[in-house]
Amino acid sequence: MNIHLQLSAVKNYFFGFATSGSILITGLLYFNTTKKDNSFPTQIFTEETNASERIVLKAYDPNSLNKEEWMTLGFSEKQATTILKYKQAVGGSFVSKEQLRKCYAISESKYDEIEKYILLPETANRHFRSSRNSYRKTIQFAGYHSYRQKGSDELRIPGKFNPDHFSESDFEKMGFTERQAASILKYKNYLGGSFISKEKFKECFIISEENYRKMEPYLLLPQKTPENYSNQRSSFSNNYAKTEKPKVQYQNFDPNQTDFDGWKILGFTDKQAQTIINYRDRYLKGSFKSLEEIQKCYAISPEKFEEMRPYIVLNPDSFQKNNVSSTVSNHENPKSQKATASVESKTDFSKIDLNEINFKQLIEYGFDEKSAASFIGFRNKLGGFVNKQQILDTYNIDKVQAHRLIFIAPLTTDNVQKYSLMDAPESWLKNHPYFKYYADKIIYYRISFKNENKFFREMKVKPEAEEKMRLYMK
Structure with a gap:
């Protein structure tokens, strides 16, 4: 009886141990299988990896990537957005690996990982840089990169089209802003009145890589640029310069009798013509009395003055005529009389520095107390003016008197305190x-x-x- 009980206990003990071992082994096998199936894919940069399981990095053009595609390369949403903003800031496309590397959203270690897959030259092509600089200089269109272009999904392409036949309104209807449309047409004029080819159309800095890819299938232009294009552009550039800036046919003229339209005929812009008249009538009391006075007008460049010099006729009779009219005008207008008196004051304002002039001298010149106080107060807060435009921007300033004053008074900035952001108090x-x-x-x-x-x-x-x-x- 005892032997039977002992065998039964051994049998039950062995059976329980075997059962527990089986359950443990089964659990371990199940756990390993589940982990293998559901684990997060490892980033392996190889073209042979299954794309559904791993992040695949292939050779790519960074100009063709959108925000989501940058994120698939391992960048955060904020980093991807920064990279795209940087691309717009450098002209709408990356031109070299060297340029892409400068983007501060891409760390050195990350750049080393992706560098060998980037389809860009190591450094910018010299012809590309010179071509861009030439374009900007010719049409005087600096700051093109600051224009924001609408997204490609906002473009409304009417079907097959030839951009040579498009007006500003046509480009605006497509989705570009008014300034962008005007800039695209300036670029076409720079090329000679035609976009020439899809290659040249793509080089327009206003058109992003993304928008070009969307328009490219619909462009009715040759794919490649003709070999003789450079000669055509050179010929156009000469003609363009001639038509844009026709040479003035000078004749003898009296600058004291020349009105607004007369100064424009001499080649000045509307703003320059008005500045010359204001300088003559307000500061010089109605007439130029010497060539030196004409030369001092800042709206007349030294080159322009030398062009006009042989044709300038200063008639003394016009001095008296203008002085008489000025006297009559002063009797009719007390404010004008006050301004004239200020110019005839004892102080020589051509020798007083704008960063040193005091309240009393400003009143003497013709400023009212409110304008003079604003002038001194703003200058003190700044620690001194750095350029004369700041005076014109002063709140509550008498702009007429300010214009007259900055014509004659010098500005020195040697004593203006400057700091770096690291050491500024x-x-x-x-x-x-x-x-x-x-x-x-x-x-x-x-x-x-x-x-x-x-x-x-x-x-x-x-x-x-x-x-x-x-x-x-x-």
Whole structure:
């Protein structure tokens, strides 16, 4: 009986041990199988990898990638957005690996991973750079990269079309802005009045790579540029220069009798013509009395003055006539009389620096107390003017008197205090009109960054604000 019980216990013990082992082995096998099937795919940069399981990196053109495609390469959404903004900032397309590498959203280690797959030359093609610079210089179209272009999904392509036959309104109907449409036509004129080929159409900086890919199948243009194109463009460029800037046929003229239209006939723009008249009538009391006075007008360049010099006739009779009319005008208009008196004052304003002139002298010149106080107050807050335009931008300033004053008074900036963002005192940052709205951010970022250019990118400073701030930076 005891032997039977002992065998039964051994049998039950062995059976339980075997059962537990079987369950354990089955569990381990199931766990390994599940992990193998559901694990996150490993990033392996090879063309042989299954795309559904791994991130595949093939040879690619970075100009053709959209935001989602950059993210599939391992970049975050914010990094992908930054890369696309950088592409627009450099003209709408990357021209070399060297240029792409400068994008601060791409780290050195990440660039090393993707570098061998990038379908771009190592450095920018010299012909490309010179061609772009030549284009910008010829049509005087700087800042083309700042124009924002609509997304490709907003373009409305009417079917097969020849862009040579399109007007500004046609390009606007397609989805471009008014300024973009005008710039595209300027580019066509630069090429000789025709886009020549799809190749040349693609080189227009206003048209992004993405929009070109969408339009390309519908373009009624040759694929390649003719070999003799350069000669045609050179011929057009000469004709374009001649038609845009016709040579003035000078005749003898009296600058004291020349009106607005007369100055335009001499080759000046509307703004320049009005400036010359204002300089003559307001500052010189109605007449030029010497060639030196004409030469001092800043609307007349030294080259233009030398062109006109042989034809200028200063008739003394016109001096008296203009002085009489000026006297009559002053009796009729008390404000004009006050301005004339200020010019005839004892102080020689041509020798007083605009950063040194005081309140009393401004009143003596003809400013009212409100304008004079604004002038002094704004100058003190800035720590001194850096350019004369700042005077015209002063709040509550008498712009007529300010224009007259900056014609004759010099401006020196040697004593204007300037700092780098790294060493600027906190009190200076928080009180300076151009820096005070960004002072706290600057103080925070200079703990983290050594490169001042990163400050502007991180703070998202508007271009016009950055331009003003740099006036007072070392």
